[in-house]
Amino acid sequence: MLGSLRQFTVCANDTSCGAAADFKTVGARVLAVGAHVAIYVDTLAPAGGLKSADLDTLRQVFDTLLYPLDSANFGAVSDLDANGVVIALMTPVVNSLTTKAACSASGGAYIAGFFFPADLDPNAPAFQTNGGEIFYSIVADPNGTVSCAHTAAQVKTGTLGTFAHEFQHMINYAQHTLIQIQGGTVSEEGWLDEGLSQYAEELTARRYLQAGDMATWDQLVGNDVFDAYQYLTATGASPLLIEFDQGTQAERGASWLFTRYLVDQFGAGLPGKLVQTTLAGSANIAAQTGHSFDTTVTRWALANWVSDLPGFVTPPELSYVSNSQDTTSWHFRTRTFASLYQQDSSTFRHRYPLVPTASAGSAVSLSGTLRSGSGVYGRALQAPGAPGFTLFFSGSGAAALPAAVVPRLSVIRIR
DSSP states (O other), X not given: OTTOEEEEXXXXXXXXXXXXXXXXXXXXXXXEEOSSEEEEEETTOOSSOOOHHHHHHHHHHIIIIIHHHHHHHHOOOOOTTOSSSEEEEEOXXXXXXXXXXXHHHTTSOOOOEEEOGGGGOTTSOGGGOOSSSEEEEOOOBXXXXXXXXXXXXXXXXXXXXXXXXXXXXXXXXXXXIXXXXXXXXXXXXXXXXXXXXXXXXXXXXXXXXXXXXXXXXXXXXXXXXXXXXXXXXXXXXXXXXXXXXXXXXXXXXXXXXXXXXXXXXXXXXXXXXXXXXXXXXXXXXXXXXXXXXXXXXXXXXXXXXXXXXXXXXXXXXXXXXXXXXXXXXXXXXXXIHHHHXXXXXXXXXXXXXXXXXXXXXXXXXXXXXXXXXXXXXXXXXXXXXXOOOOOOXXXXXXXXXXXXXXXXXXXXXXX
């Protein structure tokens, strides 16, 4: 009922919430109720928060855009608590997950919200669960009393992406563990779940782009693009196969780029297939694409360099671009990052962030650590008629690598 109070238990530890001491009990009042969502706001939220009209707008957007969009692309959500709605709890507990020092050190990055799987786990201990479909987000805090300062206007717009993102996590978990169980309760692996949630943000942003709202488009998709730039700047430093969905900005960028590549290659129906299954991770990718995961991740790695490469006829399987008329594809090299470089070369220092090392073929020398699902790029500049050369892989020193850990080598010839 509108205006009613309820107590919630909220994870208050940004690394682990496995003990009762990791949670806070908060009181919250329901301030907006729609057909698909009930928005609760913590009674201890700082001054300067969203007004009733703002919350009504969020409720309306969730009911008419986010709920049908995520449901159509990823699948139905459960109703474990039998209340007919999803609960969005806006609480300063989420704000406090990012300290002011961390905000400053990361250029303003912060945790905007989360979904906590134990809320949908009937077997979770009582201190961990609220027993229903719920996700959490920050509250407005214009004076920075809890952590970073967040104006009401910033939260009103940014929360659209947060709601879409966390709702996908909820649908994904519900499908894997409550709806498609078929004798199994395996949740999706964090890296793929995160990529799908970032894709949910992009889908939301595109609706605003179609309506001509460039400001909202830029804000909603900007984080994905920035994270992708961070990954492509140093692909060798970030794995694709992160264990959890809270990875670094660069790791989240890898997840989004890989998911975006999958959609371009296998169609807009693929995300729903990846969610509505009991499979997870690489096995899920292989089953839904019909290709081995090794093949798909190798092609994706090559696509990061040759897709949209001027003067090169890119094979279709190595491209982010579905076809020349597809307005939902990304031309990362020739449009997206080139435009960002022109607008702000101090932040985006390269027209295209992936800059491989380059040397003569006979002088190729790379060393370091290869991370799961990612790669290191190098260009071997070989003149016509130049002598052939042989590449050797070794561990520390000159010892040969064991056969079981020899890295995958992908070579593409560009004239």
